[in-house]
Amino acid sequence: MLQNPNPAPAYYQQAETLLVAVDCIIFGFDGEKLKLLVFKRKLNPFAGAYSLIGSFVHPSESTTDAARRVLFDFTGLQDIFLEELHVYSEVDRDPGARCISIAKYALIRVTDYHKALSDHYDTEWVALDSLPELVLDHNRMVADALQRLKQKAQFYPIGFELLPKKFTIPMLQRLYEEIFERSFDARNFRKKLLSLTLVKPLPEKDRTTSKKGSFLYRFDYKKYERLSKKGFQFSLFKI
Amino acid sequence: MLQNPNPAPAYYQQAETLLVAVDCIIFGFDGEKLKLLVFKRKLNPFAGAYSLIGSFVHPSESTTDAARRVLFDFTGLQDIFLEELHVYSEVDRDPGARCISIAKYALIRVTDYHKALSDHYDTEWVALDSLPELVLDHNRMVADALQRLKQKAQFYPIGFELLPKKFTIPMLQRLYEEIFERSFDARNFRKKLLSLTLVKPLPEKDRTTSKKGSFLYRFDYKKYERLSKKGFQFSLFKI
DNA sequence: ATAATAAATGTAATTAATACATTTATTATA
DNA sequence: TATAATAAATGTATTAATTACATTTATTAT
Numbered sequence: 327m328l329q330n331p332n333p334a335p336a337y338y339q340q341a342e343t344l345l346v347a348v349d350c351i352i353f354g355f356d357g358e359k360l361k362l363l364v365f366k367r368k369l370n371p372f373a374g375a376y377s378l379i380g381s382f383v384h385p386s387e388s389t390t391d392a393a394r395r396v397l398f399d400f401t402g403l404q405d406i407f408l409e410e411l412h413v414y415s416e417v418d419r420d421p422g423a424r425c426i427s428i429a430k431y432a433l434i435r436v437t438d439y440h441k442a443l444s445d446h447y448d449t450e451w452v453a454l455d456s457l458p459e460l461v462l463d464h465n466r467m468v469a470d471a472l473q474r475l476k477q478k479a480q481f482y483p484i485g486f487e488l489l490p491k492k493f494t495i496p497m498l499q500r501l502y503e504e505i506f507e508r509s510f511d512a513r514n515f516r517k518k519l520l521s522l523t524l525v526k527p528l529p530e531k532d533r534t535t536s537k538k539g540s541f542l543y544r545f546d547y548k549k550y551e552r553l554s555k556k557g558f559q560f561s562l563f564k565i
Numbered sequence: 566m567l568q569n570p571n572p573a574p575a576y577y578q579q580a581e582t583l584l585v586a587v588d589c590i591i592f593g594f595d596g597e598k599l600k601l602l603v604f605k606r607k608l609n610p611f612a613g614a615y616s617l618i619g620s621f622v623h624p625s626e627s628t629t630d631a632a633r634r635v636l637f638d639f640t641g642l643q644d645i646f647l648e649e650l651h652v653y654s655e656v657d658r659d660p661g662a663r664c665i666s667i668a669k670y671a672l673i674r675v676t677d678y679h680k681a682l683s684d685h686y687d688t689e690w691v692a693l694d695s696l697p698e699l700v701l702d703h704n705r706m707v708a709d710a711l712q713r714l715k716q717k718a719q720f721y722p723i724g725f726e727l728l729p730k731k732f733t734i735p736m737l738q739r740l741y742e743e744i745f746e747r748s749f750d751a752r753n754f755r756k757k758l759l760s761l762t763l764v765k766p767l768p769e770k771d772r773t774t775s776k777k778g779s780f781l782y783r784f785d786y787k788k789y790e791r792l793s794k795k796g797f798q799f800s801l802f803k804i
Numbered sequence: 805a806t807a808a809t810a811a812a813t814g815t816a817a818t819t820a821a822t823a824c825a826t827t828t829a830t831t832a833t834a
Numbered sequence: 835t836a837t838a839a840t841a842a843a844t845g846t847a848t849t850a851a852t853t854a855c856a857t858t859t860a861t862t863a864t
Binding site: 733734735751752755756774775776777778779780803 | 839840841842843844845851
Binding site: 384410413415416481558 | 576577580581582583584585608609610621622623624625626627628629649651652654655656661662663664665667720796797798803804
């Protein structure tokens with residue numbers, strides 16, 4: 327990286343600064359439905375209304391730092407899937423101030439979340455198909471994030487971030503059916519998944535959904551990384 | 566959208582503001598090679614160095630407005646493909662000031678650019694495989710944009726934004742070979758393209774590259790929009 | 805012992821992708 | 835005016851991937 331040869335503070339000083347926020351679209355899957363974690367605001371502005379979980383970005387942190395900070399504060403979770411969605415910067419998007427928001431979406435394992443200790447009891451999981459009205463442009467952010475989730479999940483194995491680390495094939499199928507709003511043939515789904523050889527069978531069964539029980543599997547992230555470096559393209563179905 | 570019921574300026578006033586910039590990764594294709602439009606800085610900071618084309622975001626404009634403003638200033642072009650790439654916000658990314666940059670990539674038709682009158686003669690097209698060193702984290706931005714271009718071009722018909730509106734099939738194939746750094750079989754490429762029925766044949770030929778001449782086609786954006794709303798997924802090849 | 809339930813399994817038919825060589829239209833040159 | 839040179843255009847057979855579809859299995863509760 328070139329180092330600045332002639333620092334010219336005047337160049338920067340004549341530019342105007344803006345408020346910069348991050349807002350997190352936090353998805354979860356309870357085994358049945360896709361859910362969104364929202365925040366019921368206790369304080370102004372927008373006291374009593376629902377909003378995404380967010381914060382202003384401090385000068386001493388990157389936008390990723392800020393997002394991870396609020397995710398930790400609100401869920402107690404670290405090391406979760408987090409990816410930038412889009413910058414929302416319309417001049418009139420926030421009537422309170424000129425503020426741009428960098429939206430990021432996160433995928434969390436609801437099972438881990440339940441265990442995690444959070445000091446926030448003002449968060450709520452809501453079903454994506456019956457979202458409340460959210461403040462500002464947050465409903466738009468959620469709609470965009472959902473579209474991105476669909477796009478991304480079609481060619482990247484990010485669905486596994488929403489399941490417990492040990493999952494069954496029927497669980498994964500239900501998640502895919504929920505994300506893509508369509509059904510899959512159980513035989514073909516299983517066959518295609520196993521043909522990728524990216525899930526490792528475990529000698530254990532999950533017995534919460536049937537008497538027979540269903541074998542548990544684990545996604546092999548290392549193998550996926552190796553293959554994708556060689557040009558492998560993950561996909562479980564053709565549109 | 567909920568309107569702010571209790572404006573609370575104090576909430577905003579206690580937050581710190583940041584400098585926000587946009588930087589544009591501008592791709593072009595000259596029929597042979599992928600090119601990047603860069604700016605040779607005449608003034609400080611970084612006088613004499615190469616940089617992406619960018620600007621600070623004014624409080625009175627969105628980040629898209631800002632990007633379109635600089636694109637127009639530097640190329641004279643409007644209505645070009647422009648999409649957000651990523652927010653670069655590492656605390657130490659700019660030694661001159663705490664400044665985040667929203668990188669956007671643009672695809673332009675070099676043929677149009679040559680015609681456009683621009684009052685900037687300090688821009689240069691450089692080949693992507695022999696990029697100069699750029700200021701700050703701009704080389705990283707270009708690398709990320711190139712990766713995004715590959716990803717996006719695989720499932721969206723954005724390659725057509727880099728070609729003249731009337732193009733030949735061999736031209737398109739050369740562009741794809743350049744983007745994906747691989748070769749395609751001319752028969753299979755043509756067959757696949759025509760099977761999508763998204764390019765309309767014209768009764769004209771381009772004779773700049775052969776004595777025989779090659780028929781010109783036009784991409785049918787309206788048909789593509791219609792089909793993609795029904796779930797159609799554009800793709801010219803399997804990885 | 806039987807009923808009930810979700811999990812697990814295989815094959816044939818269809819569709820899509822790949823590999824591969826010759827002819828065509830045209831211009832420049834002998 | 836015949837020939838050489840050049841890039842464009844074309845078809846088929848093989849292989850791989852996707853789809854459609856119905857029965858058996860393991861287990862628990864009755």
